[in-house]
Amino acid sequence: MNIVENFDLYAPKLTDKKEYFSPGHRACQGCGEALAIRLMCKALGKDTIIVNATGCMEVVSTMYPTTAWELPWIHVAFPNSASVGAGVEAALKVLRRKGKIDDRDVKTVCIGGDGGTFDIGLQALSGTMERGHDLLYVCFDNEAYMNTGIQRSGATPFGASTTTNPAGSASIGKNQWKKNVAEIMVAHNVPYVATACPSYPVDFMNKVKKAREFKGPSFIHCMSVCPTGWRIPSAECIKMGRLAVESGVFPLYEVENGRYRFTYRPEPLRPVEQYIKKQGRFRHLTPETIESVQKRVILEYKKLVDRVDGLHSWDELELAD
Amino acid sequence: MSKRIGMEIALAAAEAVALCRPEVIAAYPITPNTHIPEHLSDIVADGRLDAEFICVESEHTALSACCGASGAGARAFTATSSQGLAYMTEIVPIASAMRLPIVMIIGNRALSGPINIWNDQSDVMYQRDAGWISMFANNGQEVIDMAIQSFKIAEHRDVLLPVNLNLDGFQLTHVVEPMEMPDQAEVDSFLPSFKPLATLHPDKAVSMGTLGLPDIFNEAMEAKDEVLKNSRKVILDVWKEWKQKFGRTYEPIEACKMKGAEIAFLSMGSMGETAEVAVDELRKQGVPVGLLKLRLWRPFPFQELKKAVKGVKVLVVLDRAVSFGGPGGPAFSEVRSALYNEPDKPFVMNEIIGLGGRDVRVEDFVKIIEKAQKALKTKPKEDYEIYGVRGS
Numbered sequence: 001m002n003i004v005e006n007f008d009l010y011a012p013k014l015t016d017k018k019e020y021f022s023p024g025h026r027a028c029q030g031c032g033e034a035l036a037i038r039l040m041c042k043a044l045g046k047d048t049i050i051v052n053a054t055g056c057m058e059v060v061s062t063m064y065p066t067t068a069w070e071l072p073w074i075h076v077a078f079p080n081s082a083s084v085g086a087g088v089e090a091a092l093k094v095l096r097r098k099g100k101i102d103d104r105d106v107k108t109v110c111i112g113g114d115g116g117t118f119d120i121g122l123q124a125l126s127g128t129m130e131r132g133h134d135l136l137y138v139c140f141d142n143e144a145y146m147n148t149g150i151q152r153s154g155a156t157p158f159g160a161s162t163t164t165n166p167a168g169s170a171s172i173g174k175n176q177w178k179k180n181v182a183e184i185m186v187a188h189n190v191p192y193v194a195t196a197c198p199s200y201p202v203d204f205m206n207k208v209k210k211a212r213e214f215k216g217p218s219f220i221h222c223m224s225v226c227p228t229g230w231r232i233p234s235a236e237c238i239k240m241g242r243l244a245v246e247s248g249v250f251p252l253y254e255v256e257n258g259r260y261r262f263t264y265r266p267e268p269l270r271p272v273e274q275y276i277k278k279q280g281r282f283r284h285l286t287p288e289t290i291e292s293v294q295k296r297v298i299l300e301y302k303k304l305v306d307r308v309d310g311l312h313s314w315d316e317l318e319l320a321d
Numbered sequence: 322m323s324k325r326i327g328m329e330i331a332l333a334a335a336e337a338v339a340l341c342r343p344e345v346i347a348a349y350p351i352t353p354n355t356h357i358p359e360h361l362s363d364i365v366a367d368g369r370l371d372a373e374f375i376c377v378e379s380e381h382t383a384l385s386a387c388c389g390a391s392g393a394g395a396r397a398f399t400a401t402s403s404q405g406l407a408y409m410t411e412i413v414p415i416a417s418a419m420r421l422p423i424v425m426i427i428g429n430r431a432l433s434g435p436i437n438i439w440n441d442q443s444d445v446m447y448q449r450d451a452g453w454i455s456m457f458a459n460n461g462q463e464v465i466d467m468a469i470q471s472f473k474i475a476e477h478r479d480v481l482l483p484v485n486l487n488l489d490g491f492q493l494t495h496v497v498e499p500m501e502m503p504d505q506a507e508v509d510s511f512l513p514s515f516k517p518l519a520t521l522h523p524d525k526a527v528s529m530g531t532l533g534l535p536d537i538f539n540e541a542m543e544a545k546d547e548v549l550k551n552s553r554k555v556i557l558d559v560w561k562e563w564k565q566k567f568g569r570t571y572e573p574i575e576a577c578k579m580k581g582a583e584i585a586f587l588s589m590g591s592m593g594e595t596a597e598v599a600v601d602e603l604r605k606q607g608v609p610v611g612l613l614k615l616r617l618w619r620p621f622p623f624q625e626l627k628k629a630v631k632g633v634k635v636l637v638v639l640d641r642a643v644s645f646g647g648p649g650g651p652a653f654s655e656v657r658s659a660l661y662n663e664p665d666k667p668f669v670m671n672e673i674i675g676l677g678g679r680d681v682r683v684e685d686f687v688k689i690i691e692k693a694q695k696a697l698k699t700k701p702k703e704d705y706e707i708y709g710v711r712g713s
Contacts, residue, residue, distance in 0.1 A: 049521045051389065062531035072521040075530035076388045076415055083382035087345060087389025087397070088521060090373035094344045095395055098371060100514075106523055124385070127378030 014202055016042045018070075025068040026060040030234025032225035032241060033057060033140040036198035037111070040138060040222075041071060043208035044109060049074070049088055053081035053112030053121060056147040057140070079120040082128035082137055085110035089133045107212050108135040114155030115145045118179050129188040129217045136211045136218045139181060142226035150229040154179040157249075158296070159289055160281045162229075167284040177296065185219040186255050192218035194254035194263070199225075199241030203252060203263050210254075223250045231280020243275040248301040253308065260308040272297050323501040323567070330461040331356035331494040333502065334400075334426055337468040339364045340508040343398040343424075344515075345390035347375040347383040351405040352438045353490035354428030358400055380405035384412040384423070391421035392529050394520035396472065399423065402490055403430035403444045410448065416483045417452035418545060419530055422475035422515070423483040425453075426468065429590065429641075430490040431677040439678020440490040442590060443642040445618075446651045452545050454484040454552055455619040457589045459575075461498035463616075464488050466569060469503070473512050473559050480552045481518065487618075489591040491678065503567065511566055553620045573622030574629050575614040578604055582611030584693045585630065585667070588639045589615045589652060592674075592681055596639070599686030610690060615652065623659050630660065635693045636667040640705075641675050649673070649705030670696055671705035679709065 020041035027034035037057060041048070052058045052075040061068035062075065076084045089108040095101045110128075112121055117139035125137060144162050145151040151164040152174055161173035185193045191214045196204040204222065211218035225241045227234040244250040248269040253262045272294045276282040285293070326333065335357045346365070348358035358374075365374045373390075377383045380401050387397040401409065406427060416423055427445050431437045445455065454474060458464045464486070471484040488494060503511075519527050533541050553573075560571035575593075578600050579585065588596050593614040600612045613629050613636075615622075630636055638657075640650020648654040653671035660666040672689050675681040685708065695701075 047523050049393070049523070059532055062528050064531045064533050064537055067528035067531060069528050070526055072523055072526045073528045074389065074392050074521055076385055076419070077411055080381060080385035080412070083377070083385035084389035084392075086375060086377070086382070087347060087386030087391075088393045089389075090345045090347075090375055090386065091390040091393035091395035091397075094371065094373045095393070098344070101394070101522060102524075123378060124382050127382055130378070131375065 015039070015205060016045065018042070020044075020046075020070045021061070022068045022070060024066070026063070027056065028228050028234065030227040030237040032198055032237045033113075033142060034060070035237070036140055036204065036222050036224050039198055039201050039205050040208050043205035044107065044212060046071070047104065047106045049106060049108050051081045051085040051088055051108060051110040053110070053116035054078035055113040055116055057111065057113070059147060078116055080124050081110040081112045081116060082121060082125040085135045085137070086128045086131065086133045089135045108133070110135060110137045112137070112139055113147070114139060114141040114143060115153045117141070118154035118181050126188065129185060129190050129219065132216050134215055134217070136208070136220065138208070138220045138222055140222050140224040142224045142229060143178075144226075144229050146226050146229040155181070159285050159293060161284060162281070172289060173281075173284065182219070182221040186258070189258070190217045190219060191257055192254070194219075195221045195223070195250065195252055197223040197241040197245055197250060197252065199238045200245065200252060200264060207254060207263070229281070231283070232278060236278065240275070240278065243270065243278070246270045247272045247275045248297050249275055251301060251304055253304065259314065260304070262308055269301065323503045323507065325499065326502045327497060327499050329356065329495060329497050330464055330488065331428070332360045333461055333500055334464050334468055334488070335360035335364065336502060337465040338398055338424075338426070339370045340503065340505055341469055341472045341512055342370065342396065342514070343372055344395035345373045345375065345387065345397045346399065347377050347386035347390070347397070348399050349377050349380045349383050349401070349405060351380070351402045353430055353440070353494045354400045354402040354405075354426065356494060357426055357428070380408040381412065384409040384416060384425075387423045388412060388416055388419065388421055391423050392419070392521050394515070394517045394522070396476070396515040397421075397423045398425070400426040400428065402428040403432055406444045407432060407447060413448050413453065414451040415530070418541070420481040420548075421483060422481050424468070424471045424475055425483065425485045427485050427487045428490040428494045429487050437677040438490070440492050441641040441676045441678070442487065442489075445485060445487050446642040448485070449619070449651060452482070452549055453619060454480070454482055454549065454556070455487065456484070457487045457616055457618060458493065459591055459593045459614055461493065461496070461500045462569070464493065465500055465502060466563065466567065466571070469508055469512060470559050470563055470571070474552065474556050476515050477555045478518065480548065480555050482549060482552060487590060492591040507566070511562070550620050553622075556617065571616065572625070573617035574625045575616060576629055577612040577614065579611035579613070579629065581609055582632070583609040583634045583697065584637065584690065585611045585613055585633045585635075586637050586639055586686065587613040587615055587652070587656060589618065590641070592639060592641070595681055595683060596686055599683045602683065603687065603690055608690060621655060621659065626656065626659055627663060630667050631665070633667040635696050636669045637689060637693050638669060638671050640671060640673045643673055643676070643707065653705060668696060668700050670701065672708045673705060674708040676707070685709065
């Protein structure tokens, strides 16, 4: 199944023509995150407040006195977009209740990169999710601190070379597996968690629309390819996102009230080598290392398959008298 | 009609804040301020106040959530102490730069380490240059009054800055005092509801907290400095109105027994109450001593200070914080610097006292006066001393 076939034909019917993330921002050529944000805003529509963590997006889109945002937008600091969002959401609630603002549903949407979500912002995110604020958090994961110059984060994949754990004769680059932030969010028992990638724009926008409708906290982990940091040509951005998904490195799924579902199941999976070999950040990996990555990707994928259709969570369970 | 009450000051602070109808309260427990948010959560739980009380997971989030709430147009309040304030540090200067009129009560407590839950003022001094209006209360009544005044000052169109109100941990937070509590109608007539200049709302999309490159950064800092300096006028106006409505006087520096004073103490916070007793005693013994209570820390009251020290020969600045390896306590170095270019200025000496909850007694002021009297004749060479260090 190819969900983006004939996209040009269907796109005008599928999405808003209005741009809420305007052109003229300073994102790099081929930036997956800028594209994803543009699509996210279209899916969210006008009644949205964006709360941005410090990172590439805040830097490229709001150089004073310019702004790319046609939606109300606030940025305070790096680790706290979930916290600021909690305050915005609480304010909207009480101001609506007191009749100080229109009684209409305005969604608070927090955004942050992988550093602002997996690492420095994880506590704030966890607190906000646990407290059950009615907001959506979207993590745009480009797998390193790209804004400051490609440093290692908890989201950097195994074997990638970054500027703070570079590959060398005594190092293979990052020697740890990527943190699974979507699972951490599932463990918070929030109503909706999904993974997405702008290489699958309709899937991504559908998830954003769905998340918006949930009362309570929802989370989308969006894989955003960074040609600059991944050392790939900027024209390869969309293709690389598709390879991440089709190799099983980044499966597309959603978890609705605890129930897992693949939104795209590209089996048989492509060999992970096809994904890795195209990227400069993995250039140094030996065939043996790639083989070990392949094994781990399959293991992680199978664990997800188990959660989707191998378990009995939804069966009736009789209790003792 | 105001009501005479006897209450723990932290609870009275919460009652006063509730009278201001805050809409979002975000706070995290830390001794000794904790009774303030606890009591506010009681008030919200009892339906006496229509507010969102966010039980945050950290102080960093407490202030961040207040920024979000204030940006969205809600009246926002938080309270903290010591490490909690230190943990907020990243957000403190951002709140003022974004011109968000948040009110924060600080139950002043020593910064670690060693860890110590008791009172001094090292926590707020750590935030000195963050661009907030900063005021000190001497007693329970002032806490009530200044909490209410803080919202009015913060939200004034010519100000739009966050305010921190300082009350000494335990010495004030946990003490029961008789106080006058204004009623809701009185507070409502003094403090109108918050009408923000711009808010986060889709009807008019604005971007808040954008990136400032070097070409505008100096200008942004100049603007922040100007607005904080100019807030002085609004603060004085609000205090004038308070006197008219409630009859109690507030001034940037309160002068006690300063007529003919050759030696004067300058204190901040609750220590002023003890110092006042000491000054009364010393005056009875014929010592020409007076007391200045510095209430307004930021914007710093230069004019009032210069006027207040006219004729004083030795000014003893009492600090409850150390600037390690620096020129002395923070209040001392600012006071001395403020007077440096004055042709007729007192000799300024510094006693750093009452750190981490060490008691400051009337006798201590008497001892300090003896030293100040010596300084009248021979000016000591040491800039400052940490008072009462054992074994010294």
